[in-house]
Amino acid sequence: MHANMRNPMSFLHKSLLGYRSLNCASSRRHISTLVISEHEGGSLKGSSLNALAAASLLGEKNSVSLLVAGSSSESLESVAKQAFSSCPFISQVLVAESDKLKHPLAEAWAELILLAQQQGKYTHVMAASTSFGKNVLPRAAALLNVSPISDVVKVMDERTFVRPIYAGNALSTVKYKGNEPCLVTVRPTSFPVDTSDSVNCASSPACPVTTLDVTDLNSEIIDKSTWLGQVSQQSERPDLGSAKVVISGGRALKSKENFKMLELLADKMGGAVGATRAAVDAGYVPNDMQVGQTGKIVAPQLYVAIGVSGAIQHLAGMKDSKVIVAINKDPDAPIFQVADYGLAGDLFEIIPELLEKLPEKKQ
Ligand SMILES: Cc1cc2nc3c(=O)[nH]c(=O)nc-3n(C[C@H](O)[C@H](O)[C@H](O)COP(=O)(O)OP(=O)(O)OC[C@H]3O[C@@H](n4cnc5c(N)ncnc54)[C@H](O)[C@@H]3O)c2cc1C
Structure with a gap:
């Protein structure tokens, strides 16, 4: 639905x-x-x-x-x-x-x-x-x-x-x-x-x-509870929950270092970076970046899902996005069923090409 x-x-x-x-x-x-x-x-x-x-x-x-x-x-x-x-x-x-x-x-x-x-x-x-x-x-x-x-x-x-x-x-x-x-x-x-x-x-x-x-x-x-502390991520990027553009990555990114490609993409597009629970569980990104049923609910103007399968729990957090773009090497990945635009291919080829072609964000 x-x-x-x-x-x-x-x-x-x-x-x-x-x-x-x-x-x-x-x-x-x-x-x-x-x-x-x-x-x-x-x-x-x-x-x-x-x-x-x-x-x-x-x-x-x-x-x-x-x-x-x-x-x-x-x-x-x-x-x-x-x-x-x-x-x-x-x-x-x-x-x-x-x-x-x-x-x-x-x-x-x-x-x-x-x-x-x-x-x-x-x-x-x-x-x-x-x-x-x-x-x-x-x-x-x-x-x-x-x-x-x-x-x-x-x-x-x-x-x-x-x-x-x-x-x-x-x-x-x-x-x-x-x-x-x-x-x-x-x-x-x-x-x-x-x-x-x-x-x-x-x-x-x-x-x-x-x-x-x-x-x-x-x-x-x-007095039954005591505040111990708070750890928050400092970022220049917009808040994930209210960003107009969200670039999300999944398990396919394979490492914390590879997620940096998504950060560069987000910076060029003025967006926030999100992730699937699999990527969070693998330790690639902190859990406040998780989008989905047990993460954040987002509805940006543009949601780019990269190496994300499109599990129902992930869709629960982003399917109300205005425009959904999916990049996945499996043409049958469920994410394509909710995507407005789909690119079937290897993210490790597509993302560097995108980064090269996209202009720098105007300050
Ligand atoms: C109670 C419960 C709550 C959950 N809550 C959440 C939640 O809030 N958010 C959430 O995201 N998940 C949640 N999950 C987990 C969810 O079910 C999925 O396991 C998870 O979303 C899968 O993440 P993924 O798409 O990154 O990984 P995978 O399912 O492993 O998918 C990886 C995708 O990447 C593609 N791929 C692989 N290599 C490449 C490549 N080189 N280039 C392009 N594509 C590639 C594959 O084709 C595949 O489609 C929950 C699960 C449960 C049971």
């Missing part, structure tokens, strides 16, 4: 079209949504904007609150302002500042969501389906005694969501019954962001920031 499940609608006027497609009864109900943000170095992560885009599709009468939390050393106010200028439909930004929230530990953040939910009585709590969101939201759902719906790719109406199952081979429509809050993680690539609706920070109205009192955070539970 190669259905493009991405919702073509985006912020504001486009999402208003989405409101109209909701049934009248649901659109009359008041909805209040708490979106859990992620930020790094004083900047809101793109995936949080995708979560906000999803929240904007829930209904006409939806007041959207964004939760921005972290330690006192972080510039939470600037994250709040940035969020508000990107998404002027945000009704309020809830800022929670505590050293207990310095690290993305599920124990602390789930307690925070519980606290915010007890105070705000939101009808919906949403987060992006990132490692953080997938870690935190189910725990918060357990604390609230509701069942979360994960990896949503489409909002049907305020309580009905579509999510992939069986490694993306089928879509399941799930509806919340009763009046419990809906706790949902959304797949970022399914809710694109249209930045044309963003407003200039300087000219935008004052960002409505409310401080959330976190003195009641349950230390007994939070």
Whole structure:
């Protein structure tokens, strides 16, 4: 199945079209949504904007609150302002500042969501389906005694969501019954962001920031886990999850050194490098480069799969890419079934030729 499940609608006027497609009864109900943000170095992560885009599709009468939390050393106010200028439909930004929230530990953040939910009585709590969101939201759902719906790719109406199952081979429509809050993680690539609706920070109205009192955070539970450290790859290349071009390699690359060819190709094309699980397991690349069911979900404008067989678990992570190019020496490789363009041949001949012919990327 190669259905493009991405919702073509985006912020504001486009999402208003989405409101109209909701049934009248649901659109009359008041909805209040708490979106859990992620930020790094004083900047809101793109995936949080995708979560906000999803929240904007829930209904006409939806007041959207964004939760921005972290330690006192972080510039939470600037994250709040940035969020508000990107998404002027945000009704309020809830800022929670505590050293207990310095690290993305599920124990602390789930307690925070519980606290915010007890105070705000939101009808919906949403987060992006990132490692953080997938870690935190189910725990918060357990604390609230509701069942979360994960990896949503489409909002049907305020309580009905579509999510992939069986490694993306089928879509399941799930509806919340009763009046419990809906706790949902959304797949970022399914809710694109249209930045044309963003407003200039300087000219935008004052960002409505409310401080959330976190003195009641349950230390007994939070102290059960300790942050040991974080190892992240420093790279000039775009982030794999949001890159417009992704060059992915498989086991056929045979070594870490050979993966450098893909890095050169990615640099020439302004893209990110991804990999199959087989390439990760073989130690050619770190596991944060894995694309697929148990890796990252990507949907770039161009996905180039090199020496990748096209196993179902890999396809689950990239089949929504706009244009797929496959290079494989086996003309019967399953990857060709989802490829828009296929090159049957030896990657060790094709890649050097491509590198030679492609112009250097303009700075
Ligand atoms: C529960 C579970 C979860 C999984 N999650 C993921 C996941 O998230 N992501 C993922 O990728 N996989 C995942 N897998 C593994 C998946 O099933 C495949 O094993 C894996 O994707 C295969 O990787 P590959 O295509 O690199 O290797 P292979 O299957 O070995 O394919 C290599 C391909 O390279 C081609 N080739 C060989 N030499 C050359 C050459 N010189 N030039 C051109 N082509 C060449 C071959 O024809 C072949 O098609 C998961 C598996 C399980 C069971």
